[in-house]
Every structure is written in structure tokens, then in C-alpha cells.
Amino acid sequence: MKNALIAFLVLVVVVVGYIAATAKLRVNLAGRQGKTEKIIRGDLMVPINATGEVLSALRVVIKAEASGEVIEIAKQPGDPVRAGDLLVRLQPDDEERNVNRAKLDLAGAAARLEEARITLQQAKTADLAQAVASVAQIEANLEYFKYRADHVREQPEVFQNEERLQRISSYRDQLAKYDSAKANLEKVKLAIPRFEQNLKQAEATYETFVNNFGDAEKRLAETDIVAPTAGIVAQIYVQIGEVIQGGKTTITGGTELAVVLDMDTLLVRAEVDEADIGRVLAIAPEWAQPGHDADVHLPADLRAAAESLQGLPVVKVEAFREEEFAGIIKRVYPEPRYQNGVTTYLVDVAIISENRHRLLPGMRADVRFTSEFAENIVLCPNEAIHEGPGGAYGVYVPKPSATEEHGTEFVSCALGLDNGNYSEVRSGLEAGMVVYTKLPAKTNRDKDK
Numbered sequence: 001m002k003n004a005l006i007a008f009l010v011l012v013v014v015v016v017g018y019i020a021a022t023a024k025l026r027v028n029l030a031g032r033q034g035k036t037e038k039i040i041r042g043d044l045m046v047p048i049n050a051t052g053e054v055l056s057a058l059r060v061v062i063k064a065e066a067s068g069e070v071i072e073i074a075k076q077p078g079d080p081v082r083a084g085d086l087l088v089r090l091q092p093d094d095e096e097r098n099v100n101r102a103k104l105d106l107a108g109a110a111a112r113l114e115e116a117r118i119t120l121q122q123a124k125t126a127d128l129a130q131a132v133a134s135v136a137q138i139e140a141n142l143e144y145f146k147y148r149a150d151h152v153r154e155q156p157e158v159f160q161n162e163e164r165l166q167r168i169s170s171y172r173d174q175l176a177k178y179d180s181a182k183a184n185l186e187k188v189k190l191a192i193p194r195f196e197q198n199l200k201q202a203e204a205t206y207e208t209f210v211n212n213f214g215d216a217e218k219r220l221a222e223t224d225i226v227a228p229t230a231g232i233v234a235q236i237y238v239q240i241g242e243v244i245q246g247g248k249t250t251i252t253g254g255t256e257l258a259v260v261l262d263m264d265t266l267l268v269r270a271e272v273d274e275a276d277i278g279r280v281l282a283i284a285p286e287w288a289q290p291g292h293d294a295d296v297h298l299p300a301d302l303r304a305a306a307e308s309l310q311g312l313p314v315v316k317v318e319a320f321r322e323e324e325f326a327g328i329i330k331r332v333y334p335e336p337r338y339q340n341g342v343t344t345y346l347v348d349v350a351i352i353s354e355n356r357h358r359l360l361p362g363m364r365a366d367v368r369f370t371s372e373f374a375e376n377i378v379l380c381p382n383e384a385i386h387e388g389p390g391g392a393y394g395v396y397v398p399k400p401s402a403t404e405e406h407g408t409e410f411v412s413c414a415l416g417l418d419n420g421n422y423s424e425v426r427s428g429l430e431a432g433m434v435v436y437t438k439l440p441a442k443t444n445r446d447k448d449k
Contacts, residue, residue, distance in 0.1 A: 022279045034440030036398065041431045042379050045417050048170060048279055050370040054317070056361050057350070058262035060228055062087065063254035066219040067246040068094050070238050075258075076233055076446070081227040087258050088238060090223040095216065102216040104397060109202070109209040116202040120195040131185040138178040145171040164318065184343075190287040219246060227260050234361070235259040266351045266359055268315050270367040271344040274336065281332060283311055288348075290334035301431035302328050303352045311370030313349045326353035327367070372417055376424040381411070381441060383437040385423060387413060393434040394428065408436060 067089035075087050149171035236258050238244060244255040247297075272280050282288065285305070287298045299305040306312055306328045315325040327349040336343050349367055351359065384395045394412035413428025429435070 004033040004065050031260045032127045033296050034436050035438035037381050037384065037437045039325075039377050039425065039429050039433045039435060041376055042422075044379060044417050044419055044422060044424055045370050045372045046372040046417050048276045048371050050270040050272045050276070050367045050369070051105065052268045052347075052349075053366050054266060054268055054351075054359050054361055054363040054365050056231075056261040056263065057265035057267050058229065058231070059361075060196050060231075060260045060262075061236075062225060062228065062258045062260065063256055064090070064222070064225065064244050065246050065254060066090055066092075066095050066222045066225075067244065068092065068223055071246065073238070073240060074435075075233045075236070075238060076228075076302070077233050079233045080231070081233055082230045082259060083227055085227045085228055086224055087233070087260075088225040090225070090244070092220060092223040095220040099213070099216040099220050102213040104210040106206075106213045109206040110398055112203040113199075113206045116195070116199040122190070123192050123195050127188045128185075128192070131181070131188045135178070135181040135185050138174065138181045142171075142174050142178050163188075164306055178399055185289075192291070206329055227259055229260060229262055230266070231260045231262040232260060234261045261361060265359060266361070267357050268327065268349045268351065268365045268367055270347045270349055270365070272347050274343040274345065276371075277332075277345045277347075277370075278394055280329070280369055283298050283369065283371060284329045284332055284347075285309065285345050288329045288332050292333055297362055298330065302330070302350050306352055313370075314368045315349065315351060316366045316368075317359065319360075320358060323355065323358070324353075325351050325356060325359065334337060374417055374424060377416075377428060378431055379422040380425045380435065381427060382418070382421060384435040385415070386410075396439060397435055398431065408439060 057134040065194040070088060071091050072089035073087075074089065075081060075085065081087070146165075149168045153168075161368060237256050244257070246254050285298050286292055297394045306326070309328065311328060313327040315327050316323070317325075329347060330350040331348040333348075336345055347367075347381070385393060386396065388394050388410040392412040393415060394410055396408040397411055399409035411428055416424030418424070418428045
């Protein structure tokens, strides 16, 4: 038994030693041979990366214009709605009383308005005509009484004292009536502008009560609170039995009842580093540029506008890692944001792909802008690029020789665009050539030689 155990341990030691020696040999061989890769042809995109948040371009906060008790909640968060769908219903009793009160006020204002019109019309016609006629009548009689008074003054010996006094008194009495009639005529004339002003005030009061009555009817109708636009209900802030105050009775404009999001107009508000905003502006459409011409407007159909553009932004979210969402630059904000010593600019990217309905507001998103793009070019892995003799950039290619088992040769080349992984080769290399991404290690024999 003891001999068998010893034999087993010896076997284990031999196997472990063999495995270690083999692995070391493979590592040595791999290091001596180096690592190669072929030059290829393909497309190259130089990206600008930014992060942001998915938002709804239209977020409607619905407040109550009417007051009352919540008696029905027709929709819950997450429910789709169309424009006009019922969201919340209020008890209409309070608003019905307001309508009745406004209706009575309006009737009283209408009566006062009609009275003001009649008074003005009477002053302009009957009262004025009567005053004018009275003046004319007294004026006509005044000549007769003046003649009689003048006659007794001219021939006092013909008339007795009593008759003489009577004629003079009658003339003076008639003269006083004439002055009174003229004063009354002037009074009637002066009253007309006042009656006109009263009519204007009555008309203004009537219009006020008409508006009050219309507002009351509107608030009564708004005891049924409906969705103003199609979308998805994001929040419902009230509960059945809760009493809310309308916008006409509160400083804040009414109780917030619900939030509806237009899920067909999603966008990502991306934060672009100040070092990259210049390249984003270079590829942004004219309507998105800060300070664009006044006659340039945002297209009504962004999906149709995107068909004529290249290098559209691509959006990815953590929730759908394998999926991409196409976008288009909608707006570049000119004012910077400063946070923790970093300066960024906000860029709105509208989501236009058909799968946009999978996104939800609030999701964190990665946005990739394409600042430069080249098609069907020679591409070289960046790992293979080195600075060679004389400071020129190029690559090492295999060139075995009699004196060196894994020989190399430096080939200089002209480089262009670089996306961090591959670089554009404008001259010096061709597709299919093999280059070293990791140079082979020198052996002791090679070093000696």
C-alpha cells in the first residue's frame, strides 16, 4: 500500500512538471514568433462620444382649473392615452353653483346695461327736445311781455300805477322763466356725456360678467380633466376622495393632477465635452446651429430630413445593450455647463428610428457622433504602428534572413484618420500585407550574431 502511494505521488510530480514545461515552451515560442495581422480594406469612422439622458420632447403637466372632490381616476401611470381621453373626474357641484351665480350676475348686468341705453336715448331725444321747445316757447312770449313793459315805461301817464307794475312784473317773471329754461337746456346737454360714460361702464361691466360666466361654464366642463395630447400617462398625483383647488382660486395656478409624455418625440440631451463641441458643430445641420439665420427652421418631419444627411448620431442604452437607436441633431445649446471643473455643452439628439418606443424617459444613454467618415480605405491596426528610424511612422513586416530566424523590415507609410483602433493608410501599404502587431523576441543566438 505504501509503495503504491509513493508511486502515485511520483507520477503526479512528473505530470505537473511536464505541463509546466510545455506551457513555458509554448510561451517562449509565441514570444519568439511575435504576433501578426493582415492589412485590410474597410470603412473608418472617427467617433465623438457623449452621455446624456432620454427625455420626452413634450412633457405636459396637467393642472386643475376647476375645484371639487376627485370622484374618478380613469387612467393610471403607464397607460396610453389619446387627445381628449378622460384622466380624472371631479364632483361638479361646486362649479355648478358657480355657474348659477355667474348667470344671475350676468342677468343683472344686462338689465343695468339696457337701463343705461334707455337713459342715454331719452336724454338725446325727449329730454333735449323738451328743453329746446321750452326755451323757444318762453322766448316767443318774452317779446310780447317786453313790448307791454316797454309801452308803459314810454307812456307812464296813460297807465295807472297798478297796471304799470303788473306789466313790468310780468315781463320780469317771463325773463326769469326764460333764463331757467336756458339753464335747463344746458343741463340736459351736459347730462348726455355723463349718460354716455355710464353706458360705457355698463357695457364693460356686462362684458366682465359675460367672461365670468364663460369661465364658470369652462370650469364646470373641466371637472372632466382630459389628456391634451396623445402619449403615455407618466404620473397621477391625486386620489379618489381628495379635494383640490382650481387655478382661479390659488396663486400657484391649480393643483397638479397628472403628467402626460409624448413618447413619439423622444430625444437624448447629451453633454458634449468642450474639446469635441467644435467637431459636433461642424456636422450639425444648419437648423441646429446656434445663431442660425431667421429663415432656417426645424423641419416638421425629422425622419424625412435625416435621409439627406450622413453620419447620423447613434444612441445606445444599458437596458438594450445589443440595440442601436438612430438619431438626428436637433439643437446645440450655446450656453456651457460647468460641473466639477469640466465644461460641457448640451446637444439635443432626436430619436428617429422605429424602435424608439422601447426607450423610457430617464434612461442614461451613450451617444456616438460621427465627425469624420471614409469608405473602402486601407486600414492598419494601431498596435502595428511604430516610430521607425529617422522619426518616420510605419510598420514592421516579416522578412526572414539567413542570419535571423524571425527577421523584420520597417516600412514607412503615410497615415490619415484614426479611430483609436485602426488608422487610415494613404500610402506605403496595401491590403493583404502582413504586419507585426507584436514584434518577435530576439534569441540569444540572434543577439550574438
